[in-house]
Amino acid sequence: MSTHNRMTKVWDPFVRIFHWTLLAAFIVAFSTEGDLQVLHNAAGYLMLGLLACRLVWGIVGTRHARFTDFITMPSTIVAYLKDARAGTAKRYLGHNPAGGAMIVILIIVLTLTVVTGIGMERGTLPANVASWFSMFDGYSNRSLKHFHEFFANLSMVFILGHVIGVLISSWQHRENLVRAMIDGKKRI
Numbered sequence: 001m002s003t004h005n006r007m008t009k010v011w012d013p014f015v016r017i018f019h020w021t022l023l024a025a026f027i028v029a030f031s032t033e034g035d036l037q038v039l040h041n042a043a044g045y046l047m048l049g050l051l052a053c054r055l056v057w058g059i060v061g062t063r064h065a066r067f068t069d070f071i072t073m074p075s076t077i078v079a080y081l082k083d084a085r086a087g088t089a090k091r092y093l094g095h096n097p098a099g100g101a102m103i104v105i106l107i108i109v110l111t112l113t114v115v116t117g118i119g120m121e122r123g124t125l126p127a128n129v130a131s132w133f134s135m136f137d138g139y140s141n142r143s144l145k146h147f148h149e150f151f152a153n154l155s156m157v158f159i160l161g162h163v164i165g166v167l168i169s170s171w172q173h174r175e176n177l178v179r180a181m182i183d184g185k186k187r188i
């Protein structure tokens with residue numbers, strides 16, 4: 001087999017399960033907004049758990065899952081985007097610099113979405129857990145609802161950008177990045 005066709009493991013099982021479960025939870029949460037509150041909340045708590053585990057995995061996980069593997073300088077991201085526009089972007093086995101930046105943005109915006117949602121529900125939580133959300137005490141549920149909806153919509157915008165980025169990168173490098181997120185493998 002030529003080197004060109006040889007495959008290597010890039011995404012470990014945790015990253016793949018995290019990714020597709022997060023996608024499913026996001027779809028459930030987004031489509032049950034204002035309706036089916038129990039399901040909406042369960043999807044939100046699941047996302048919070050997934051995001052917390054991803055933060056830990058970003059420090060102790062496998063090579064391409066680590067933040068140090070894909071967080072780069074803003075100048076590197078800009079240079080990558082310029083190259084991508086010109087169709088000359090370098091291929092990366094892990095996340096490319098722009099993809100890495102998008103992942104950090106997604107993690108932050110999704111966390112803000114979930115946390116503002118839990119902020120609204122904090123009255124239903126056990127007192128010791130509710131106290132973790134005391135930073136919201138000065139805000140009415142009406143304003144928290146606005147923040148929550150704003151971050152949820154912002155997440156949707158970034159997710160669309162993420163998917164478009166994945167498709168463009170797949171096309172430029174003639175590889176199926178979606179399949180790689182399913183079976184974990186990429187061409188060497």
Ligand code: HEM
Pocket residue numbers: 015018019022023026054064065094095096099103106107110159162163166177178179181
């Ligand atoms: C149909 C929809 C989606 C597709 C096809 C897709 C595809 C992908 C692919 C191919 C990667 C790896 C990118 C690379 O090779 O560098 C990735 C990473 C990622 N995606 Fe998606 N994605 C989708 C939806 C979402 C959604 C809805 C979210 C968030 C709720 C999300 C969050 C992430 C995150 C956080 C990563 C980084 C994975 C990690 O390192 O743990 N994606 N996605």
